[in-house]
Amino acid sequence: MAERILPPGLDATSFDSAIAALKRALGEHKVFDTELDRDTYIDPYALGDGLDHAASAALAPTSVEEVQAIVRIANEHKLPLWPVARGKNLGYGAASPMLAGSAVLDMTRMNQILDVDERYAYATLEPGVGFYQFHEHLTNNNIPLWMSVPANGWGSVLGNALERGIGYTPYGDNTTKLCGLEVVTPTGDIVRTGMGAMEGNKSWAHYPYSFGPSWDQMFVQSNFGVVTKANVWMMPEPELTAHAQVNLPEMEDIKWAMDILADLRLRGIIEHNVVFGNYLHDASAFTTRADWYEGEGPIPDEVAEKIQQTYNVGWWTFHLSIFGEGSLVEAKQKIVSAAFEPKLGKKLEWRNWRKGEPREPFSISVGVPMVLPLNVVNWMGGRGGHIGFSPILPPSGELAYDAFMRRKRRFEEAGLDYYSSFTVGHRHIANVNMILYNRDDADMVSRSRALFTQMIKDAREEGYGEYRTHIDFMQSVAETYDYNDHALMRLNEKVKDALDPNGVIAPGKNGVWPARLREGSK
Known part of the structure; x- marks a missing residue:
């Protein structure tokens, strides 16, 4: 059973204060901090008991505004957060945080299918939208567009793309089919990448870049922000x-x-x-x-x-x-x-x-989850x-x-x-x-x-x-990328410290630690 493990730098009084603030902002029904709650987020396939990655609590927002509130409170109390889309990253840790004592930011309830455009073959989704949910929506509405699904379709459409997961249609390099993200920054601001950086821009889902630097991949496999919605290019149904x-x-x-x-x-x-x-x-x-x-x-x-x-x-x-x-x-x-x-x-x-025949016998090769x-x-x-x-x-x-x-x-x-x-x-x-x-x-x-x-x-x-x-193994793998005295990691750390001065978003993810936790973390 997962006894409460507090994150570095927080004593029981400070942690309780943070939880109380989160309950006031979200409502008690969106904050989970009992032993049973903590057990729910332990990696079901852990190499051991999984307690070295145990969460201290979990938070279940239903809107981008609530994600902003969570991030701002986390900064105030220096409570580390571990964002997950649906927490089904099975074989990679599932919903468990890298840093024990982090609070899981579980966006499963943010599962709106905001738009599906048949003519231009894209969808705008929240991170909690799962492959089965999306497949049902497309099927029930006779929308002739295909997803690209991984071998295990239990998880999140966006979550898979943001971890560089793959599918088995021609659109199967899922991360490259993201076209514009909405991101809550580590200090609680909101930014839209690509053409979405212009208020009211009508080409956000059509062109993946912007004017000047393009930042979409910066938020892939990273701890530089929390993605709250994204556009995804889809495959038109073939003949x-x-x-x-x-x-x-x-x-x-x-x-x-x-x-x-x-x-x-x-x-x-x-x-x-x-x-x-x-x-x-x-x-x-x-x-x-x-x-x-x-x-x-x-x-x-x-x-x-x-x-x-x-x-x-x-x-x-x-x-x-x-x-x-x-x-x-x-x-x-x-x-x-x-x-x-x-x-x-x-x-x-x-x-x-x-076209017109049942797809189920062909499964993931034609975008049907299993x-x-x-x-x-x-x-x-x-x-x-x-x-x-x-x-x-x-x-x-x-x-x-x-x-x-x-x-x-x-x-x-x-x-x-x-x-x-x-x-x-x-x-x-x-x-x-x-x-x-x-x-x-x-x-x-x-x-x-x-x-x-x-x-x-x-x-x-x-x-x-x-x-x-x-x-x-995130730390061990990160250390193998050692060109020029680990120049890439030094760059990542500079960006992390600039964007996340309090180090609250997913500390340690893929080996990137904030300055306040860097010493002794490796």
């Missing part, structure tokens, strides 16, 4: 999509397949993020490890082969999709088939979706959890194979099952190494933590950095 599953039977097949796919991505033939996943993707979504093997150490090769046969997958499997007008899709199908079929030794089997992949947390039994280490690599088959072999050896040394994928973007690949563990097994948790720490070190030595990480 046709074609889908094919590609199974690669051998581990080494990733070399040639990655190079072909990287070329197709670069030339715009394939327009979506493509995930090379190993055989555990399917097995862990539908079964548990005990259904296949109960021995010690990683799954043996013969069990891996049985899994592949059962689910009709390869050692690696990926799915391809092509979107657009019918003749365009057909032309691209021919190009893709000609690229892969000689190496595969067989024809690709394409399935088509046509939560099935979340079942992977049950793989090891007990109170399961997952955490992913995801360095960014150039899109080279040889480099991907080398990284795969290195990470696989580390998993085997740790006695853990190797669950991995390579997400192929426009000009990069994200190598997602997923550690699945049983939180009730202290030894397994310890081995998982040590494995993650080792992979950070290995990737740094190889010249690769992680793009997004769990709160437990």
Whole structure:
């Protein structure tokens, strides 16, 4: 149970004074400070009990004005806040704050769909709008626009984009589809980025820049402000999509397949993020490890082969999709088939979706949210959890194979099952190494933590950095970005101190601490 942990610099009297001020400003029904409330915000997949990231309270505003009030009171009392959109950043800490004792600023109740423009294909949303809520709105109102959804669609549309999450349609680089933010600054002011900086501007959702410096990405993965609404570009519903599953039977097949796919991505033939996943993707979504093997150490090769046969997958499997007008899709199908079929030794089997047909069978590839992949947390039994280490690599088959072999050896040394994928973007690949563990097994948790720490070190030595990480490892990952004596971090700290002199917004997020907490935080 989470006993009350106070943030640095606040004693019980000062904290109680801050909570009392917040209750007066918001009403008691929007301030949560009981033990049960604190337990609710503990990371459900924590590598341990999660109390080292326990919140002191949670606040649930329903308007931007209330967010402003919260931020101003936090400044007055030096109460650190940890903003979350819906708190479903699972595998990265969920709603738990980096700094224990912070108050969670939970914007789940700020869930208005403010505008959806069919003609120009954009929406204006508050951070509490979830993928399922938005999908229902689009479906019920027959709006022919598609979201780009992540594998687990439980979370926030804006929250995912602000953490550089991805989806699997051509609009799947979600952070690049933000076009103008409304932000409460760390001192309680409001700023709009892009064209929204002009009062009454009619192009806020149409052009992502402004006059002078453009600040949208400054508020992505940062603690420089609290995003309270944003415009999101959406994909017009296509006439046709074609889908094919590609199974690669051998581990080494990733070399040639990655190079072909990287070329197709670069030339715009394939327009979506493509995930090379190993055989555990399917097995862990539908079964548990005990259904296949109960021995010690990683799954043996013969069990891996049985899994592949059962689910009709390869050692690696990926799915391809092509979107657009019918003749365009057909032309691209021919190009893709000609690229892969000689190496595969067989024809690709394409399935088509046509406008007007149900989309659910095609799920996330056509913008329909699901939560099935979340079942992977049950793989090891007990109170399961997952955490992913995801360095960014150039899109080279040889480099991907080398990284795969290195990470696989580390998993085997740790006695853990190797669950991995390579997400192929426009000009990069994200190598997602997923550690699945049983939180009730202290030894397994310890081995998982040590494995993650080792992979950070290995990737740094190889010249690769992680793009997004769990709160437990934010400091360690930030320290690997060390060019010119950590010049980027020094810049971040200068900006943090200028914008947030009291250090109240998400101290420690991605390794960026305010001056008053900097010493001793690293």
